[in-house]
Amino acid sequence: MKKPWSITTTLRNPERLRDFLKVLNQLENHEWNIENQKKYQILLIKERLYGYGNNQFYKGISQDNIDLIDNPQKDISFDKAEEIFESKKYEDSPMRGRQSINPLKKFGFAIIKDGKIVITDLGKLFLNEKFDIGEIFFKSFLKWQIPNPDSDDYSYKEGYDIKPFIGVLHLIRRVNDKYAAIGKSGKGISRSEFSLLCPTLINYKDIDLYAERIISLRKKLEGKSNQKKIDIFNKYRGEFAVEFLGTSSNKEINKLLNNLKDYGDNAIRYFRLTRYIYIRGGGYYIDLEPRRSIEIKKLLNSDNAKSQIFESKEYYHGYISDNSKPELPWETIKELSEISNKLLEEIIPLEKRLKLPRKSFPDLKKLDKENIKKLIDDLRVYRRELQEKENYLKSQEIEQIKKYIEELKNINKSDNKPILLEKLISLGLNALNDAIEIKPNYPVGDDNEPTFTAPGNMPDIECFYGQHNAICEVTMLTGRNQWYYEGQPVMRHLRDFENKHNDKNTFCLFIAPKIHRDTINTFWMAIKYEYEGKKQRIIPLSIDNFIELLKILIEIKQNGNFLKHDELFRLYNNVLEKSETVPNSNQWLKDIPKILTSWKKSLNLT
Numbered sequence: 001m002k003k004p005w006s007i008t009t010t011l012r013n014p015e016r017l018r019d020f021l022k023v024l025n026q027l028e029n030h031e032w033n034i035e036n037q038k039k040y041q042i043l044l045i046k047e048r049l050y051g052y053g054n055n056q057f058y059k060g061i062s063q064d065n066i067d068l069i070d071n072p073q074k075d076i077s078f079d080k081a082e083e084i085f086e087s088k089k090y091e092d093s094p095m096r097g098r099q100s101i102n103p104l105k106k107f108g109f110a111i112i113k114d115g116k117i118v119i120t121d122l123g124k125l126f127l128n129e130k131f132d133i134g135e136i137f138f139k140s141f142l143k144w145q146i147p148n149p150d151s152d153d154y155s156y157k158e159g160y161d162i163k164p165f166i167g168v169l170h171l172i173r174r175v176n177d178k179y180a181a182i183g184k185s186g187k188g189i190s191r192s193e194f195s196l197l198c199p200t201l202i203n204y205k206d207i208d209l210y211a212e213r214i215i216s217l218r219k220k221l222e223g224k225s226n227q228k229k230i231d232i233f234n235k236y237r238g239e240f241a242v243e244f245l246g247t248s249s250n251k252e253i254n255k256l257l258n259n260l261k262d263y264g265d266n267a268i269r270y271f272r273l274t275r276y277i278y279i280r281g282g283g284y285y286i287d288l289e290p291r292r293s294i295e296i297k298k299l300l301n302s303d304n305a306k307s308q309i310f311e312s313k314e315y316y317h318g319y320i321s322d323n324s325k326p327e328l329p330w331e332t333i334k335e336l337s338e339i340s341n342k343l344l345e346e347i348i349p350l351e352k353r354l355k356l357p358r359k360s361f362p363d364l365k366k367l368d369k370e371n372i373k374k375l376i377d378d379l380r381v382y383r384r385e386l387q388e389k390e391n392y393l394k395s396q397e398i399e400q401i402k403k404y405i406e407e408l409k410n411i412n413k414s415d416n417k418p419i420l421l422e423k424l425i426s427l428g429l430n431a432l433n434d435a436i437e438i439k440p441n442y443p444v445g446d447d448n449e450p451t452f453t454a455p456g457n458m459p460d461i462e463c464f465y466g467q468h469n470a471i472c473e474v475t476m477l478t479g480r481n482q483w484y485y486e487g488q489p490v491m492r493h494l495r496d497f498e499n500k501h502n503d504k505n506t507f508c509l510f511i512a513p514k515i516h517r518d519t520i521n522t523f524w525m526a527i528k529y530e531y532e533g534k535k536q537r538i539i540p541l542s543i544d545n546f547i548e549l550l551k552i553l554i555e556i557k558q559n560g561n562f563l564k565h566d567e568l569f570r571l572y573n574n575v576l577e578k579s580e581t582v583p584n585s586n587q588w589l590k591d592i593p594k595i596l597t598s599w600k601k602s603l604n605l606t
Contacts, residue, residue: 001245001252004199005146005154005164006263007270008103014133014273015456018126019049020100021109021119025127028119032112037097038085044100046081048072052484061087072484105150107140108320120321129457133443138274141165142326145307146202149316154202160307161203165271167305168198169296172277172288174211182215188280188287189214195264196237200244204305213240265415273452275445283415291346291446294339295330302329336372337364343379350386354393380446387448392438395431398557404428405550408543417476419450421543425474425511426461428550433565436464459493465504465565471497472509483518486510491523491531494538507537507572515540515589524585527576539572540589548596555605571599 008017023043030036044050051057051069058066065084068074076084090096104110109123119127126136145163146154154160176186189197197210217236221229241253268286271277276296278289288296303326310316319325330336344361351358359382362375394400404424414420419442426440439462441454454460459471473490475482494508510523519540526536541549549571556563574595582588 001247002158002202004256004260004263005162005202006199006259007266008106012266012269014137014270014452016049017103017107017109018131019047019456020044021104021123021126023047023049024101024104024110024117025119027117030117031115032117033115034094036117037094040097041093041100042078042081042085045069045084046076046078048076048484050100051084052481057088060089070480070484072488106144107137108143109140111150111317111321113314113317118321121323122321125323131455133452133455134273134275137270138276139323141271141274143320147307149310149313159203161205162201163204163303163305163307164198164201164267165274166299166303167201167204167207168194168267168271169276169288170204170207170300170305171198171201171210172286173296173300174207175214176288178211178215186287188278188285190285191264191268191283192233193217194268194286195260196240198267199260199263200240204307207305269416269452272445273443275451278445278447279449289446291342294335294342295328298330298335299328331369331373333369333372336369336376340364340372340376340379343376343383347379347383347386350383350390354386354389356386383446384444384448388438391427391448392430395427396557398554401428401431401550401554401557404431405547408547408550411476411543418453418474421474421476421511422453422460423450425472425546428546429461429463429472429509431550432553433563433568434466435565436466438463456489459497459508462497463509464501465569467504467566468507468569469497469501469504470507470509472511474511476513478512478514478516480516480518482512482516483522486512487519487522490538491526491536494536495532495534498536505537507539507569509572510538510540511543511546512540513543515542517586520585520589524579524588527579537572537576539575541592545592545596548593552596552600552603552605555600556603559605567603571596574599 024040026043027036027040041050048069058069061069061084065080065087068076068080069084085093085096101110104123105112107122108120109126111118111120122136122139125131142163142165144165146160147156172188175189179186193214197213201207201210217233220232220236224232237257238253241256242248245252245256247253268277268279271286272279276289276292278287279285280287308319310319330339341364348358361379362371364372364375367375395404404427407420408424408428411417411420411424422440422442426438429435429438440450441458441460441462442450443452445451460474461472463470463472471494473486473493475486477485490508490510494506498506510519512519523536523538523540525531527538529535553563575592578591578595579585579588582591
């Protein structure tokens with residue numbers, strides 16, 4: 001029976017792939033035998049990358065060991081991790097390690113060569129502290145194909161023959177072309193179309209057929225009421241599942257349809273990282289990134305998404321481990337020059353809107369290929385700087401601030417809550433006052449929209465002001481795992497930032513829907529006593545507290561005034577001073593709304 005392709009359901013978060021790779025790196029050049037397959041899984045437990053917070057995993061484990069796993073302030077020794085692993089009594093315990101390495105092998109970050117674990121060049125690039133997550137996954141997805149010699153999951157005999165990422169790009173282009181042929185403007189493919197028809201696109205020869213399916217389905221939905229559209233689409237899904245699976249078994253059909261949404265959402269999340277797809281229509285449509293039109297055109301004209309045939313597993317391993325392959329079809333002086341000129345065409349209007357002088361760049365005619373590539377990188381960095389400046393100007397408008405408030409209020413309705421929260425808090429901080437720079441660390445597409453949350457090795461947002469500096473850490477977590485994932489890391493990020501920028505006092509704004517008691521107690525110790533020998537300035541705010549701060553900002557603006565950063569930091573100091581007069585962290589947290597109210601009165605808004 002056929003099955004759809006999926007990126008990975010083991011690790012939905014790309015950052016966790018990197019964590020798994022870090023642990024595997026400890027075993028590089030070791031034999032990938034039964035002993036080390038078990039050892040890898042034990043090391044993942046030791047580093048709390050596997051099992052933490054998973055009630056299913058806790059079954060069969062002693063309460064003492066559960067308490068140890070749940071307490072990140074205590075290290076798990078290898079012997080203890082082994083004891084936890086063995087207490088699970090797995091029927092095939094080495095298989096756990098084999099499953100955990102599979103996503104790393106799938107994307108070419110690690111291979112087994114001559115029976116030994118090897119971290120590939122691409123994997124080493126991923127482990128670099130200054131890794132570019134978009135570049136990493138783009139290079140990986142260009143090579144990812146089904147079938148491949150390293151996996152028995154798919155075969156040519158069963159009809160599989162595709163590079164999924166390139167196939168999806170082809171499908172989007174084909175749908176847009178067909179839509180244009182009937183006099184309508186292309187808009188990409190919807191999330192529901194994507195989830196149903198992208199993971200089930202298993203052969204490059206079917207790309208045109210699938211594009212026709214989408215156009216045909218849209219025609220059936222045209223002019224219908226919302227409920228009728230839902231009914232038509234659900235009926236279509238059921239009929240398609242029967243055809244794809246070749247069975248009328250309700251169990252198999254329901255299993256497929258339930259999985260497809262997860263597979264589709266995960267594929268969109270990962271493919272978006274490459275910067276080659278563009279989310280439009282309020283997040284509902286997935287389209288080709290117009291700012292990469294030259295690269296996409298060259299890529300699709302040179303690669304029809306057919307998988308390659310390799311003589312052996314060794315040849316395949318050599319291919320995916322070679323970071324210089326495949327050769328990018330636009331890396332000629334002619335095409336690179338076109339890309340540079342296209343970037344300049346985007347930059348010049350941005351400079352005009354911002355009333356900035358034209359920035360000079362080297363003459364393309366005097367540059368060789370490598371220097372043109374460097375220029376392209378510089379132009380993209382400069383474009384983002386301009387986009388951020390434009391964000392700052394837009395954020396000063398009252399209507400924009402009202403929009404941020406509404407989106408924050410409704411954030412739980414978003415499909416990508418963590419990413420949206422980082423974006424909205426960044427925009428809100430831009431709106432507040434005269435910051436020198438608000439620097440979000442999340443990766444962005446060419447449209448300057450975040451493609452994922454900030455990497456775990458740095459603050460979510462860095463804030464630079466005339467008299468002070470700050471970092472801002474945000475999370476949608478509200479349970480005890482908030483303490484595990486945010487407690488120590490937030491304090492560590494703050495201390496590292498303080499050490500790097502030691503010319504000014506540094507604060508940390510921590511924002512979450514609500515703050516867990518374990519998290520606030522951890523911060524309380526750092527504020528009242530010390531973290532690594534010195535006190536810290538951490539300001540815990542709920543999302544509602546931050547919304548209230550933005551509402552106060554609107555009142556200030558409506559009165560024709562401007563909130564200077566000194567006033568904002570006076571509020572932060574008021575919060576910290578309160579910690580000296582209350583008996584415990586719980587009371588401190590409860591008093592923050594009162595502190596906000598008192599600070600608002602001190603501004604004399606009326």
